[in-house]
Amino acid sequence: MLHRTQKLSDTLGEIKNLPGELEFQFPSLPEPLLQLSEKSMVGLKGTMVSPRPVNLPEMGIEDGDVEDDLDLSRLQSMSTMKRTTIQPVKDVIPIVACDASSVKVGETETGMLFAIRAVAVWRRPDKLQFKRWGPLLFHVPNSDGQSDAWPDDGSPRSFGGFSVKTLRILTRLRNHVERWVQEALCNAVRDGVILFDGSLTAGTPDNPAGRVSKILATARSNNSIVIALSKSTQLTVGGKNILALFDREKPANLIDITEIVEQEYPAYPVRFLGRVGVVKLSQDGFLFRVDIDKDSSEEQGIRSLGKLAGTDVAFHGYPESLRIAHIFSTFTSNEILAIQRFIAANHGISLQSKPSLRRSLFGPFGTSRYVV
Amino acid sequence: MRIYRKEGDQVQLIAFPDEQIGKGDYFLIEDPSLSKGLLVQVIDLQYANIPGVLEDILRDVMTDGELTGEDSDPLNISSEVDALKDTRLALCKIRGTINQEGGLTPSTSWLPSRTASRIKPYRVGNLLVNGGKRPVKLGHTDGESLQVDASTLDGGLNIITGRKGTGKSHLAKLLLISMASYGAPCVVLDVNGEYVNLHKSKDGRQQSIRLTVLAPRSGLNFALSKLGLRTVSGVLAHALDLPATSSKVFTTIWRDLEARGGLSLPEMIKAVQGWNCHDSVREALVSRLQVLLESGLFSDETNSLTEEKIMRLVEDGGILVVNLKNQSQTVRRILVEIFLGELTKILSSNWLKAIFLFAEEAHLYLRETYWDDIVTRMRHIGLFTTFITNQPDTVQEGIYRQADNVFIFNFTNEHDLDTIGKVAKADRETINYLVRGIPTRRCLLLGNVVRDLPLMVDVEALDVRTMGETRLFFS
Numbered sequence: 001m002l003h004r005t006q007k008l009s010d011t012l013g014e015i016k017n018l019p020g021e022l023e024f025q026f027p028s029l030p031e032p033l034l035q036l037s038e039k040s041m042v043g044l045k046g047t048m049v050s051p052r053p054v055n056l057p058e059m060g061i062e063d064g065d066v067e068d069d070l071d072l073s074r075l076q077s078m079s080t081m082k083r084t085t086i087q088p089v090k091d092v093i094p095i096v097a098c099d100a101s102s103v104k105v106g107e108t109e110t111g112m113l114f115a116i117r118a119v120a121v122w123r124r125p126d127k128l129q130f131k132r133w134g135p136l137l138f139h140v141p142n143s144d145g146q147s148d149a150w151p152d153d154g155s156p157r158s159f160g161g162f163s164v165k166t167l168r169i170l171t172r173l174r175n176h177v178e179r180w181v182q183e184a185l186c187n188a189v190r191d192g193v194i195l196f197d198g199s200l201t202a203g204t205p206d207n208p209a210g211r212v213s214k215i216l217a218t219a220r221s222n223n224s225i226v227i228a229l230s231k232s233t234q235l236t237v238g239g240k241n242i243l244a245l246f247d248r249e250k251p252a253n254l255i256d257i258t259e260i261v262e263q264e265y266p267a268y269p270v271r272f273l274g275r276v277g278v279v280k281l282s283q284d285g286f287l288f289r290v291d292i293d294k295d296s297s298e299e300q301g302i303r304s305l306g307k308l309a310g311t312d313v314a315f316h317g318y319p320e321s322l323r324i325a326h327i328f329s330t331f332t333s334n335e336i337l338a339i340q341r342f343i344a345a346n347h348g349i350s351l352q353s354k355p356s357l358r359r360s361l362f363g364p365f366g367t368s369r370y371v372v
Numbered sequence: 373m374r375i376y377r378k379e380g381d382q383v384q385l386i387a388f389p390d391e392q393i394g395k396g397d398y399f400l401i402e403d404p405s406l407s408k409g410l411l412v413q414v415i416d417l418q419y420a421n422i423p424g425v426l427e428d429i430l431r432d433v434m435t436d437g438e439l440t441g442e443d444s445d446p447l448n449i450s451s452e453v454d455a456l457k458d459t460r461l462a463l464c465k466i467r468g469t470i471n472q473e474g475g476l477t478p479s480t481s482w483l484p485s486r487t488a489s490r491i492k493p494y495r496v497g498n499l500l501v502n503g504g505k506r507p508v509k510l511g512h513t514d515g516e517s518l519q520v521d522a523s524t525l526d527g528g529l530n531i532i533t534g535r536k537g538t539g540k541s542h543l544a545k546l547l548l549i550s551m552a553s554y555g556a557p558c559v560v561l562d563v564n565g566e567y568v569n570l571h572k573s574k575d576g577r578q579q580s581i582r583l584t585v586l587a588p589r590s591g592l593n594f595a596l597s598k599l600g601l602r603t604v605s606g607v608l609a610h611a612l613d614l615p616a617t618s619s620k621v622f623t624t625i626w627r628d629l630e631a632r633g634g635l636s637l638p639e640m641i642k643a644v645q646g647w648n649c650h651d652s653v654r655e656a657l658v659s660r661l662q663v664l665l666e667s668g669l670f671s672d673e674t675n676s677l678t679e680e681k682i683m684r685l686v687e688d689g690g691i692l693v694v695n696l697k698n699q700s701q702t703v704r705r706i707l708v709e710i711f712l713g714e715l716t717k718i719l720s721s722n723w724l725k726a727i728f729l730f731a732e733e734a735h736l737y738l739r740e741t742y743w744d745d746i747v748t749r750m751r752h753i754g755l756f757t758t759f760i761t762n763q764p765d766t767v768q769e770g771i772y773r774q775a776d777n778v779f780i781f782n783f784t785n786e787h788d789l790d791t792i793g794k795v796a797k798a799d800r801e802t803i804n805y806l807v808r809g810i811p812t813r814r815c816l817l818l819g820n821v822v823r824d825l826p827l828m829v830d831v832e833a834l835d836v837r838t839m840g841e842t843r844l845f846f847s
Contacts, residue, residue, distance in 0.1 A: 028444055029444060029446065034446060054423050054424070121441075126438070127438040127439060127440060128438060128439045128440075129439070129440055129441050130439065130440075130441030130442075131441055131442055131444065132441065132442070132443045132444065132445075133444045134444070134445070134446075135445075135447070135449055136446070136447070137447065324439065327431060328431065328441075332423075332424030332425075332427040332428050332431075333422075333423035333424030333427075334422050334423060334424035334425050334427070334428050334453060334456050334457065335424065335428070335449070335453055336424070337422060337423070337424070337456055338449055338452035338453040338455070338456050339449055339452070341452050341455075341456070342447065342449050342452045346447075
């Protein structure tokens with residue numbers, strides 16, 4: 001019996017011996033996005049910013065990260081689900097992953113300050129490489145009339161410290177940055193596997209299906225395939241999380257639940273642009289929700305999962321490139337402090353912590369369910 | 373720089389990477405609204421405990437190996453992140469308050485404003501009146517020359533300590549030459565023969581220093597009659613451990629010989645051998661007198677070293693080096709006993725106002741009872757001692773507590789640091805933090821010489837032959 005570390009080093013050793021190199025040319029951040037960031041920050045001079053408190057328990061909190069919530073209540077039997085064994089294959093194919101993060105940096109009198117960053121990671125025969133864009137800073141006003149840059153129909157109701165409008169703008173911004181990176185990858189990579197963090201569910205104003213479809217089509221035109229992996233999912237069967245229903249002892253396999261999902265949910269407005277499944281990429285790995293581009297062939301999807309399992313999976317059955325992408329996009333507390341310092345130094349604002357009413361009233365019990 | 377917090381007599385400052393700060397530096401936390409400032413000294417530097425730094429470092433480590441990449445960072449925020457990672461936390465001891473007129477008061481019962489205060493480097497040299505009437509250039513602190521007043525070394529007890537090879541003897545020689553240049557009479561008990569060439573420059577030229585080197589069979593020659601009963605009895609009792617009963621018999625024989633006018637060491641031995649006393653007493657006395665005879669210190673009693681001669685050698689800035697190199701411990705103890713006796717006589721007679729004694733590795737020749745004697749009785753008659761040692765635990769604890777000035781070079785051993793921590797002139801934390809890891813020739817000054825403001829100094833180089841005539845293989 002091999003230990004996990006032995007397996008890992010063996011795999012890495014074999015990967016190192018693979019011939020050839022993969023080089024990609026990625027574009028710089030789009031000028032309109034930079035201008036939008038710059039424009040949003042204009043006018044902050046002389047204002048007071050309440051910096052987001054940064055301490056250890058809050059470390060790495062990713063604001064506005066929402067999981068898809070699907071309840072497959074009509075599903076009664078596991079036997080109706082199709083299971084396919086995945087055969088790990090070592091192959092020299094480009095495997096590229098991307099992720100994006102946003103974080104609240106502070107509050108102004110009129111809105112919120114956010115930072116957004118995106119990362120792409122790709123595997124070369126002997127190592128992993130990354131390209132990181134950002135952070136970009138945005139000031140998002142809480143109410144209408146503060147700026148014309150943020151047209152929106154949301155009401156200024158409060159939700160976890162964010163107004164709905166602010167939250168939606170933030171989600172839209174982050175989605176925009178993430179989709180931009182995904183687009184760049186799909187344009188650049190040929191004959192490869194492109195990994196997204198999350199799902200291929202689209203069809204909301206903040207996440208338009210048209211754009212995601214276009215991204216998937218670009219990948220297909222380059223003979224690549226998009227696979228989205230979700231670390232956690234709200235997919236439930238009869239009230240139980242779907243990930244809990246599977247036998248952990250089985251080897252690498254995929255259970256396709258696309259039909260069930262499609263039967264359960266209407267085709268509009270939310271669209272499932274991928275075949276939805278639950279996947280285990282290594283025998284000792286965790287289960288993940290997987291969305292594979294629906295317009296690619298089923299066979300290509302299974303083959304790509306096999307290549308992914310044979311080439312890139314290293315840690316608890318999770319693709320290493322996607323893991324690195326997540327790690328490198330996540331904001332640490334130190335980075336939040338650095339951004340606050342940057343804003344204070346470059347935008348002529350003064351940082352002044354706002355007293356926490358909750359803390360004042362409830363002392364150590366004044367914790368919030370929401371990011372404060 | 374910003375005030376982070378205050379705990380007891382410590383203030384913690386946050387220093388950003390572009391701000392110059394080092395261990396031992398002084399800063400003034402000036403509160404404009406109160407027109408005064410808190411004088412603090414940095415005793416240790418640490419990395420500020422910034423949340424998330426561990427994650428940043430772990431991520432950086434990942435890029436050291438099989439992961440490489442590039443950042444498209446249009447706002448250059450990564451430089452801010454790096455700056456935060458290098459942000460330092462300075463642990464500072466409060467040393468006092470600088471008032472509006474620039475004077476130092478020991479008051480520390482107030483707090484400067486955290487937000488309105490200005491923190492700026494402070495040159496403590498200004499407070500030392502840099503040198504006074506008799507400046508002694510000790511070296512440099514922060515690139516600026518540091519001079520102390522020789523009078524701060526007067527009337528006191530000094531200790532120079534540090535690991536071997538860190539510069540103790542060098543500083544002792546600097547102080548010795550400086551004191552002599554102001555006319556101070558100086559005596560050196562030189563265990564390793566290191567002071568014998570102080571009158572020569574490095575290139576062999578003769579210096580203006582008036583230096584006399586004496587050693588057994590080389591100028592160190594005594595006569596029983598000149599030393600007197602008290603000194604000789606002291607040598608027998610304290611250096612040669614003569615029992616009290618035998619001492620009484622010796623006193624009787626001494627008086628008899630003295631009355632007959634035949635007081636010399638050979639005559640004394642003869643007299644004891646023929647004296648009517650118990651065999652054991654006779655044996656005890658003869659064996660010890662034989663040791664004195666064989667020491668070579670009484671080879672020519674007609675041309676002996678007297679207190680008058682010693683006085684002439686040291687008065688008006690003369691340096692007398694008693695070379696104890698290659699001597700047995702017994703001979704060293706005899707010599708030191710004789711010299712301390714002679715110096716006491718000179719000072720008790722008010723022939724000299726004071727004598728500065730430099731004692732290297734005194735534990736090798738100083739008997740237990742002399743430690744207290746030196747810091748109490750002898751100090752009051754004008755014998756001002758500087759102990760130089762690399763074994764701080766060999767100096768009695770009481771000496772540390774009584775020391776007026778302490779010069780500490782590098783130490784790393786916990787036990788040594790604990791011992792020195794007993795110095796009354798500074799707190800244990802200051803010594804522990806500042807002394808550990810300081811380079812050769814850098815020294816922590818404590819005591820009157822720096823107005824009780826601990827100060828780090830790079831000791832001045834000397835253009836004298838600081839080593840003895842050491843025979844070298846690779847030369």
